[in-house]
Amino acid sequence: MSFTQNFTAVGDSLWLSALVAIIPILYFFWALAIKKMKGYVAGFTTLLVALVLAVFAYQMPVATALMSATQGAVYGLLPIGWIIVTSVFLYNITVKTGQFNIIRSSVLSITEDRRIQALLVAFSFGAFLEGAAGFGAPVAISAALLVGLGFNPLTAAGLCLIANTAPVAFGAIGVPITAMEGPTGIAAMEISKMVGRQLPFLAVFIPFILVMIMVGFKKTLEVLPAIIVSGVSFAITQFLSSNFLGPELPDVLSALVSLFALALFMKVWQPKTIYRFASDDEVAAQEEKYSARKITLAWSPFIVLTAFISLWGIPVIKKALIGVYEGDNIVLQGVNVLGKWLTFYPEVPFLHNLVINGATNEPIPALYKLEILGAAGTAILLAAIVTKFLFNVKWSMFFHIFSSTVNEIKYPLLTICFVVGYSYVTNAAGMMTTLGLVLAKTGMLFPFFSPVLGWLGVFITGSDTSANVLFAKLQQVTAGSVGMDPVLALAANSSGGVTGKMISPQSIAVAAAAVGLVGRESELLRFTLKYSLWLLLAICIMTFLQSNVLSFMIP
Template identity: 80%
Template sequence: MFTQDYTAVGGSLGWSALIAVIPIIYFIWALMIKKMKGYIAGLTTLLVALVLAVVAFKMPVGTAIMSATQGGIYGLLPIGWIIITSVFLYNVTVRTGQFDIIRHSVLSITEDRRIQSLLVAFSFGAFLEGAAGFGAPVAISAALLVGLGFNPLYAAGLCMIANTAPVAFGAIGIPITAMEGPTGIPAIEISKMVGRQLPFLSVCIPFLLVWIMVGFKKTMEVLPAILVSGISFAVTQYLTSNFLGPELPDVLSALVSLVALALFMKIWKPKTIYRFKDEKVEEEKDLSYSGAKIFKAWSPFIILTIFISIWGIPKIKLALTGHYEGANSILLAVNKLGDWLTFMPHVPFVHNQVLNGVTQAPIEAYYKLEVLGAAGTAILLAAIVTKFIFNVRWKDWFSIFGQTANEIKFPLLTICAVVGYAYVVNAAGMTTTLGLVLAKTGALFPFFSPVLGWIGVFITGSDTSANVLFAKLQQVTATSVGMDPVLALAANSSGGVTGKMISPQSIAVAAAAVGLMGRESELLRFTFKYSIILLLFVCILTFLQSNVLSFMIP
C-alpha cells in the first residue's frame, strides 16, 4: 500500500512542490531550449518523473512503473487510435484525388488564407471538438489546412490555438459534467459560469489567429470577417451554455459561426486576397465541380461527423462500452457487442494500492480498453464507408492504413510516454501537491484559481481530467477564502483550456497529423507565449468576477 504524501520532501509542502514541478520544467527545457525530438523529450520526462516519484515521494518502484504502463496504454487507446484513424481518413481522401475537390470547394468560398484559417481551424475545428474531442479536432483540421497549402507548422499551431475556445464544452460537454459528481454542484450552474468567461476568449481568438499569420495591418483588412466569425461564435456559446446546458455549446456555436462566415463572404470580399509568400496562383480555381462531386468529396468528413456525434450520445455511449441497462432492443444488441469489446483489467500494484493523501480512500486503477466505444473506432467506420463511396480496393485501403501507421510511429511513442508521465505524477500525488500550494494563496486565490486548471491540462492533456483532478480542491479552497465555488470550478475549466495548446499530448498529436515528427520543439515555441497570455487574461477576468464583476456569477 502507498499513501500519497503531499509533504514528502522534508515534511514541507513548499519543498515538495519544488520537486513536483521539476518534470514540467524539464519537459519545457528539453523541447524549447535543447530542441530534443518529441519522443526523446517524452521518454526522458517520464524517466525523470519515475525517479522523483520513487526517491522523493517514496512511491514503490512497482507502483510507479505500472502507473506508467497504465498511462502508456491509455495513450494508445483512445488517444493514439484517434490519431491513426484521423490521419488515415485524410490520407484516403488525398490518395483518391478527392481532396483536390475539397480544396477547390474551400477556395470557392474564399481564396484568402486568412479566412480559410477561420473556417477550418476555428469553426470546423470547434465543431469536431464538440462532437469528439480527444485530439481529433486538431488532427483533422490541421491536416485539412496542410492540404489547402498551409505551412505544416502554422497549420498545427493555428489549430491548437483555435482549439482554446471550444475545449471546455468538448465531447458533448464532458469536461463540465465531470465536475458535478465530485462537487455536487449542478453541471448547468458550472456551464453558465464558464459561458460567462469563455465567450470573451472566443471573440479574441479569430483576431489572434489572423494576427499570428499576417501581422496587425493585414489583420485589419479582414476585420469584418473576423468579427462575424468571433461574435457569432461567442454569442451562441453564451446563449447555449446558459440556457441549454453544457452539451451543445460547441456544436451549435461552430455551426452558426461557419454558416455566418460563409454567407458573409458571399456579400463581402477583402480588398486584397492574401496568399502565402511565393505561393503560385493555381489555375484550378477556374474549374467547376458539380454539387454532387463536391458532396462526394466532403462525404468522408460528413460521415465522420455523423458517426462521432452518434458515439457521443450518452445512451449510445453506454451501450458501446457495455454499460447500457435500458430496454431498447437495438441498444441491448449493441451493448452485448460493446461488452465483448470492452476490457477493464486491474492495473497490478496500483489498483486499490494507492491511498488518497486526504481521504485515505483507495484509488481504483484500470487499463481502460473500450475498443468499440473509442472515438477512433467511429472514425475507422467512417473510413470503411468512405472505401465504398470512393470505390477503393481493400488492398489499397490496407496499404494506406499501413503507411499511415508507419508515418506516425514516433509520435505514438511520444504520446504514450507523456501520458505515462501524467499517470505517474498523479498517482504519486505530485500534481495535487502543486494544487495545494496554489490553494495557499488566500485572498489572491481567485487570480491563481485558473492556474490550477492550466497545470492540470498541461500534465494530463485533458480538460476533463484536470477538472476531475482539481474540482473538489477548488470548491473547498474557494469556500474557505470567500470565493464563490461555482466561479472557482469555472475558472479551473477556463484556465485549463489555455494549457491545451502546450500540453505534451496535444503537441504530439498535432505533430503527428501534419508530419512534424522530430520538430515538436518548434510547435511548443510557437504556442507557448500565447498560452501564457491567454491564461493571464483568464486569471484577471476571474479575479475581477470575484470582486467588482461579481454580478456575472449565476
C-alpha cells in the same frame, strides 16, 4: 504493499515538495523548447525523471510507479493514439484517392483569401470536431486539412492548437463540465453557465489572434469584418447555449453558427486585397471547377465522420457502446451486447487500490480502460470504412494506406505513451496535488491563481476533463475557505485549462503527427507557448474581477 500519498514528502515541507514536483514540468519545457529534443526523446526522458522523483523523493514503491506509467501508456494508445491513427488515416484516404483536390477547390470557391480559410477550417470546423469528438480529433483533422489547402505545416498546426482554445471546455458533448458534477455535487448546468460567462470573451478575440499570427496587425485589419462575424457569432451562441441549454451542445451549435455565418457573409463581402501565399498564383490558375455532386462526394468522409462521432457522443448510445445500457430499445440492446464483448477493465497489477489518497484515505482504483467499441477512434474508423465504399477503394489499397499511416506516426504515438505515462506517475505519487495545494495557499489572491490549477492540470494530463476531475474538489474546498464562489472556482479550472491545451505534450504530439512535423515538436511548443500564457493571464484577471468586482456575473 500499499502506498499512501504524502503531499509534503520532501522534508515534511509543502514548499520543498512542490519544488521537487515541478522539476519534470520544467525539464520537459527545457528539453523541448531549449534543448530542442525530438518529442519522443523528451517524453521518454521526462518519464524517467518523474519515475526517479516519485520513487526517491515521494517514496513511491518502484513497482507501483512503473505500473502507473503503464496505465498511462495504455491510455495514450487507447483512446488518444487510436484517434490520431484513424483521423490521419481518413484524411490520407481523401488524399490518395484525389478527392482532397475537390475539397480544396470547394474551400477556395468560398474565398481564396488564406486568412478567411484559416477561420473557416481551424476555428469553426475545428470547434465543431471538438464539440463532437474531443481528444485529438479536432487538431489532427483540421490541421491536416489546412496543410492540404497549402498552408505551411508549422503554421497550420500552431493555428489549430490556438484555435482549439475557445471550444475545449465544452468538448466531447460537454464531458469536461459534467465530469465535475460527481466529485463536487454542484449541478453541471450551474458550472456550464459560469464557463459560458468566461470563454465567450476569449472566443471573440481568438479569430483576431489567429489572423494576426498569420499576417500581422495591418493585414488583419483588412479582414476585420469577417473576424467580427466569426468571433461574435461563435461567442453569442456559446453564451446562449451554455446558459440555457446546458454543457452538451455549445461547441456544436457555436461552430455551425460561426461556420455558416462566415460562409454567407463571404457571399456579400470580400476583402479589397486577397491574401495569398507566394506559391498560390500558379496553383490558383489551374483550379478546376467541380459540380455540386462531386463536391458533396469529396466532403462525404467528413459528413459521415460528423454523423458517427455525434452518435458516439450521445450519452445513451455511449452506454450501449461500453456495455452498460439498461433500456428497452432493441437496437441499443444489440449494440450493448457487442459493447460488452469489446470493453475490458483489467486491474493494473501492483497499483489497483494500492495507492491511498492522501486527502481522503481512500484507495484509488487503477484499471486499464479498454473501451474498444466506445472509443471515438472507432467511430472515425467506421467513417473510413464507409468512405472506402463511397470512393470505391480496393481493400488492398485501404489496408496499404492504413499501414503507411501507422508507420508515418509511430514516433508521435511513442511520444504520447511516454507523456501520458508521465502524467499518471505524477498523479499517483501525489506530485500534482502538491502543486495544487501550493496554489491554494495564495489566500485572497486565490481567485487570480485558480485558473492556473486548470492550466497546469491540462498541460500535464492533456485533457480538460482529467484536469477538472483532478482539481475540482480542491477548487471547491479552497474557494469556500477564502470566500470565493465555488461555482466560479470550478469554471475557472475549466476555463484556465483550455489555455493549457495548446502546449500540452499530448496535443503537441497530435498536431505534429497530423502535419508531418515529427521531430520538430520543439518548434510547435515555441509557436504556442506565449499565446498560452497571455490567454491564461486574461482568464486569471477575468476570474479575479468576477470574484471581487463583477460578482453579478456569477449565476
